[in-house]
Amino acid sequence: xxxxxxxxxxxxxxxxxxxxxxxxxxxxxxxxxxxxxxxxxxxxxxxxxxxxxxxxxxxxxxxxxxxxxxxxxxxxxxxxxxxxxxxxxxxxxxxxxxxxxxxxxxxxxxxxxxxxxxxxxxxxxxxxxxxxxxxxxxxxxxxxxxxxxxxxxxxxxxxxxxxxxxxxxxxxxxxxxxxxxxxxxxxxxxxxxxxxxxxxxxxxxxxxxx
Amino acid sequence: xxxxxxxxxxxxxxxxxxxxxxxxxxxxxxxxxxxxxxxxxxxxxxxxxxxxxxxxxxxxxxxxxxxxxxxxxxxxxxxxxxxxxxxxxxxxxxxxxxxxxxxxxxxxxxxxxxxxxxxxxxxxxxxxxxxxxxxxxxxxxxxxxxxxxxxxxxxxxxxxxxxxxxxxxxxxxxxxxxxxxxxxxxxxxxxxxxxxxxxxxxxxxxxxxxxxxxxxxxxxxxxxxxxxxxxxxxxxxxxxxxxxxxxxxxxxxxxxxxxxxxxxxxxxxxxxxxxxxxxxxxxxxxxxxxxxxxxxxxxxxxxxxxxxxxxxxxxxxxxxxxxxxxxxxxxxxxxxxxxxxxxxxxxxxxxxxxxxxxxxxxxxxxxxxxxxxxxxxxxxxxxxxxxxxxxxxxxxxxxxxxxxxxxxxxxxxxxxxxxxxxxxxxxxxxxxxxxxxxxxxxxxxxxxxxxxxxxxxxxxxxxxxxx
Numbered sequence: 225x226x227x228x229x230x231x232x233x234x235x236x237x238x239x240x241x242x243x244x245x246x247x248x249x250x251x252x253x254x255x256x257x258x259x260x261x262x263x264x265x266x267x268x269x270x271x272x273x274x275x276x277x278x279x280x281x282x283x284x285x286x287x288x289x290x291x292x293x294x295x296x297x298x299x300x301x302x303x304x305x306x307x308x309x310x311x312x313x314x315x316x317x318x319x320x321x322x323x324x325x326x327x328x329x330x331x332x333x334x335x336x337x338x339x340x341x342x343x344x345x346x347x348x349x350x351x352x353x354x355x356x357x358x359x360x361x362x363x364x365x366x367x368x369x370x371x372x373x374x375x376x377x378x379x380x381x382x383x384x385x386x387x388x389x390x391x392x393x394x395x396x397x398x399x400x401x402x403x404x405x406x407x408x409x410x411x412x413x414x415x416x417x418x419x420x421x422x423x424x425x426x427x428x429x430x431x432x433x434x
Numbered sequence: 435x436x437x438x439x440x441x442x443x444x445x446x447x448x449x450x451x452x453x454x455x456x457x458x459x460x461x462x463x464x465x466x467x468x469x470x471x472x473x474x475x476x477x478x479x480x481x482x483x484x485x486x487x488x489x490x491x492x493x494x495x496x497x498x499x500x501x502x503x504x505x506x507x508x509x510x511x512x513x514x515x516x517x518x519x520x521x522x523x524x525x526x527x528x529x530x531x532x533x534x535x536x537x538x539x540x541x542x543x544x545x546x547x548x549x550x551x552x553x554x555x556x557x558x559x560x561x562x563x564x565x566x567x568x569x570x571x572x573x574x575x576x577x578x579x580x581x582x583x584x585x586x587x588x589x590x591x592x593x594x595x596x597x598x599x600x601x602x603x604x605x606x607x608x609x610x611x612x613x614x615x616x617x618x619x620x621x622x623x624x625x626x627x628x629x630x631x632x633x634x635x636x637x638x639x640x641x642x643x644x645x646x647x648x649x650x651x652x653x654x655x656x657x658x659x660x661x662x663x664x665x666x667x668x669x670x671x672x673x674x675x676x677x678x679x680x681x682x683x684x685x686x687x688x689x690x691x692x693x694x695x696x697x698x699x700x701x702x703x704x705x706x707x708x709x710x711x712x713x714x715x716x717x718x719x720x721x722x723x724x725x726x727x728x729x730x731x732x733x734x735x736x737x738x739x740x741x742x743x744x745x746x747x748x749x750x751x752x753x754x755x756x757x758x759x760x761x762x763x764x765x766x767x768x769x770x771x772x773x774x775x776x777x778x779x780x781x782x783x784x785x786x787x788x789x790x791x792x793x794x795x796x797x798x799x800x801x802x803x804x805x806x807x808x809x810x811x812x813x814x815x816x817x818x819x820x821x822x823x824x825x826x827x828x829x830x831x832x833x834x835x836x837x838x839x840x841x842x843x844x845x846x847x848x849x850x851x852x853x854x855x856x857x858x859x860x861x862x863x864x865x866x867x868x869x870x871x872x873x874x875x876x877x878x879x880x881x882x883x884x885x886x887x888x889x890x891x892x893x894x895x896x897x898x899x900x901x
Contacts, residue, residue, distance in 0.1 A: 250752055251627055251727050255866045260847045264498060264512035266472035266519050268580075278868045283854070307748065309628040312661065313866060314845075315563040316470065317579035335628055338597075338663050339563060339577055346581035393595070395456045407481070410458055410589045413450050417486075417591060420449045420460055430684035430692045431462050431556070432489065 235348045236403035240330055240374040245292050245301035246366035252306060253313035254340060258322040271318055272325030293326075297369055305332045305363050308356070311340025320347045330374050332381075334359055345396050348403065350376060352390045376401060436702035438599045439668055440634045443574040443699075447557050449591050458591045462556035463573075464490055465542045466529070466583065468520040469497040469847070470561030474584035475523040486590040488528040492551050493520060495534050496541045498847045501810050501837035504534055513848065527587075540813020540839040543567040543655065543781040547647075548815055550680025554669035554696040559586055564781045564863065565664075566657040570650035571677075572669030572699045574634070577658065597663045598708040600633035601701075604641040606715035611897040613791065614649035615783060615861070615880035617641070618656040619721035621713065623731035630662025633709065636701060637667050641715040647676045648787045655782045656863050659728040668700050720896055722768055723865045723878040725756035730865070732768055734883065734895045740764035759867050760875050761855060768893050771877070775858040776807040776888040777870070778834075778881055780844035783861035784812025786819050788881040792861075793825040795885035795899045796832040802891030807834040808850070810842040834888070846870045859887035 262274045280291050287294045293301070304323070310333040311319060320343045323331070330350045344351045352374070354362070365372050365383050372383040376397065381388045399406060410417075424431055437445075450458040466474075471493070478485070485491065498513045508514040517534065524531040532539040538549065543564050546552040552568045558575035559565060561583045568575035578592065586592055602621060622629075635657055642650065650667050657665025674693060677683045684692040719733040732739070741753040741764060757764065762771070778784075778792050789811065801807050809829045811817035817839055820826055826836045843850040844862035852858055852874025861884050865876040879887065882896040889899065 248748075248751075249755070250748055253727075253864075253866045255845075255864070255869050259868055259872075260845050263469050263847060264510075264516055266476070266516060268473050278872060283872075309631070309661065312627055313563065313658075313864060315561060315577035315579055317473075317561075317581060320579075335631060337628070337661060338631060339579060343579035343581065346579060393456075394454050395452065406593055407483070407585050407588050410585065410591055410593065413458060416450045416458070417460075417589060421487075421590075424460070428692070428695060430553075430688040432487075433684070433688060 234403040234405060237329065237348050237350055237376055237400040239376065240302055241371050242302035243297050243369050243371050244303035244305045244332070244362065244366045245298035246363045247292060247304065247306045248363065250307035251309045251312055254311055254316050254319040255313055257311065257319040258316065263316060263318055268321050269325060271322035272327065275322040275326045300327065302327055303330045303332065303372065303374065304328045305359060305366060308334040310336050312337035315339045317343045317346070320344050320349050324349060332359065332362060345399060346406070348400065350374065350400060352381070354388065354390060358388055436705040438705045438707065439572065439636055439666060439699055439701045440574065440599055441705070443555055443557065444596060446555070455595055457594050457596065459557060459594045460591055461559055461586050462490060463546070463551055463553070463558040464492070464586050465546055465558070465560035465565070466491060466493045467497055467542050467560070467562065468495050468516045470580050471523065471583055472516060472519045473580045474587060475527065477584040478527070478587060483588045485527040485529065485587045490590060491529045491587070492546070492549070493524050493529050493531040494539055494542050494545050495520060495532070496539070497841045497845065499534050499840050500848055501840050501842045501850055504838060510849070537814040537818065540811070540816065541781045541784060541841055544785060544812035544816065547571065547651065547676070548680070548813060550677050550683030553677065553683070553692070554673060555699045559592060563658045564655050567651050567655040567781055569654040569657065569664050569666035570647060571673055572666060572696070574664055574666065576664040598633040599706070600630060600635045600662065600709045601707045602635055602637050602711055602713065603639035604637065604713045604715055605639040606641055607644070608641065608715050608718060611882060611900045612718055612720055613880040613882065614645055614652045616718055616721045617715070618653045619723065619728070619731045619878065620718050622656065622660045622728050623721070624711070624713070625660050627659060627727055627729045628661045630657065630660040633662045635660070635662045635665045637665060638701070642667055643670065646787060647672050648785045651785070652782055656728070659863060669696055720880065720883050722883065722893055723876070724760065724762065724768065725753065726759055726865055726867050727756070728863070728865060728878060730756060734768055734893065736768055738762050738764055738766045738768065769895065771893045772857070772891060773805060773859050773877070773887050773893060774856045775852060776801070776805055776884050777810070777843045777858055777860040777862060778808070778884050779810030779812065779842055780862040781812065781841070782863040783881050784810060784816065786816050788861065789816070789820050789825050790823070792881040792885040793828040795882050795896060796834070796888070797828050799832055799889050801833040801888040805888050805891055807888045808837055808843070809834050810837040811839045813839050832888070843870050859884045859893060
């Protein structure tokens with residue numbers, strides 16, 4: 225298809241294997257993921273070094289040894305397992321940008337805040353929802369420093385001799401697997417947008433006249 | 435079929451819907467600011483795209499600008515670049531911008547309604563989670579990420595899935611000294627910060643109808659703190675009166691047609707909600723947050739919770755962590771907590787009625803000597819109105835600083851921030867760790883409660899000052 229090259233902008237998500245990092249904190253907000261002083265950038269990149277800044281560095285900018293992501297092998301984790309309501313608060317997309325720049329492309333939690341959840345998919349990050357019991361089970365692999373695998377196509381997490389299925393919206397899955405750019409997809413529906421606009425220009429003209 | 439207001443607005447804005455329910459929703463109003471838009475414009479430029487409907491977009495600087503004298507520009511180099519970038523982008527793509535020295539400049543969610551840009555029945559989005567504020571006008575308003583900002587700029591639409599319907603009914607009358615801020619803090623305490631996840635909340639009931647337009651905005655504003663995608667309220671005559679003759683409101687014949695449409699924006703009598711809860715206004719007291727999540731609320735005559743009383747281990751750990759961060763001990767009376775700073779402002783409580791409420795308490799009184807207080811009006815027009823009413827003089831006389839409009843210490847992106855371990859009574863919306871400055875300790879309160887705290891130097895009960 226002719227549009228192929230334009231439509232595939234985002235990095236494709238296929239499968240993933242990594243020792244997961246485990247942050248057992250509930251309600252991690254986007255201020256914690258990336259504090260405001262790093263929102264002054266006009267770029268999407270370079271935020272990984274400031275991910276979880278306040279938990280990760282002391283007042284002198286030194287790494288805090290106890291913080292999980294400061295230690296081998298978790299400083300190379302591609303999977304983050306965490307407490308419920310992850311990504312609540314501010315809409316800042318700098319949060320998934322920081323995760324991505326750090327190297328995390330999959331988050332596992334029992335729930336996410338809506339805006340953060342959506343923002344992940346725009347950046348090729350897979351946010352998986354599992355119940356608390358399964359999360360506890362998976363967190364053992366983090367503690368034992370054993371790898372787990374994510375298979376998006378088959379919606380499975382494989383760990384040891386076990387596997388768990390996870391749910392995901394079929395359209396969001398397709399976009400991740402194929403790395404689709406949704407602006408291009410939406411612009412394919414330009415005719416519908418045009419006819420909608422025409423309709424409301426008649427029906428609700430004040431929408432267009434300030 | 436009986437529909438909710440959310441169902442109706444949703445249906446009205448459907449441009450396209452896939453079989454799996456994924457919808458393309460038309461966006462009537464798009465607000466942008468300097469912090470979450472630069473990467474969106476960069477994306478447009480890289481793909482050679484234009485802004486589809488520049489007239490449906492309004493830009494304002496608010497997050498990252500100084501609230502002190504602006505005649506010398508912005509000192510911080512990164513902030514300056516961001517503000518200049520917005521200016522450049524708006525110029526290039528033909529978008530109206532209220533810049534730093536425009537009288538109409540202010541916090542994006544205060545400017546939208548003030549200009550009449552915010553209108554009932556519209557879909558309003560902005561790269562800011564507090565976009566929910568505009569739901570007070572009976573619009574479907576929600577925050578989006580920067581990729582979505584780019585999507586809206588390029589297509590004037592957004593890819594969405596329908597959320598659930600959640601109704602919160604508040605009936606009865608509020609006691610003196612209790613405000614809509616206390617109502618929403620109580621609601622968040624009740625449902626929790628994830629209580630509204632995946633839902634759009636409609637606020638209804640006799641109390642909500644009795645509230646002023648600005649008080650309703652405070653409730654809708656903090657809907658996001660309850661995790662919901664948006665909060666909305668049926669528009670009524672108060673809303674229409676508020677919008678009449680605003681600069682961007684419909685005029686003449688357009689106004690009549692709009693009004694006719696706006697009057698249809700009601701939830702059907704027997705519409706089904708996925709979830710519904712009821713609150714009684716008389717049961718609500720002035721609230722204050724004690725922890726690091728907006729759900730950590732207690733009444734002003736209450737005590738700091740004791741983690742030992744908590745059976746859920748995650749919850750216990752979370753309380754422990756919050757108390758440690760906040761430098762608080764279990765079972766201490768809230769009114770015994772000494773504060774260092776008071777911040778009055780933000781998109782939650784930076785409107786004229788909020789400033790009047792605080793000024794009423796502060797009139798002819800001095801703030802406690804050890805307290806540093808600042809008032810940051812929500813917009814240039816709010817500031818002007820307050821000055822016409824002499825509120826600035828009341829604040830200054832009581833020892834507060836009277837600042838220029840912006841987001842300021844609500845998120846502390848500019849120079850306005852707490853130092854480590856400083857404790858603040860704040861009229862803003864988030865008490866997260868580090869939100870108002872690294873190590874800073876935030877207690878969320880109403881404007882009247884913030885004023886009371888400034889006078890006594892402790893968290894205090896506004897009802898003592900309400901004679």
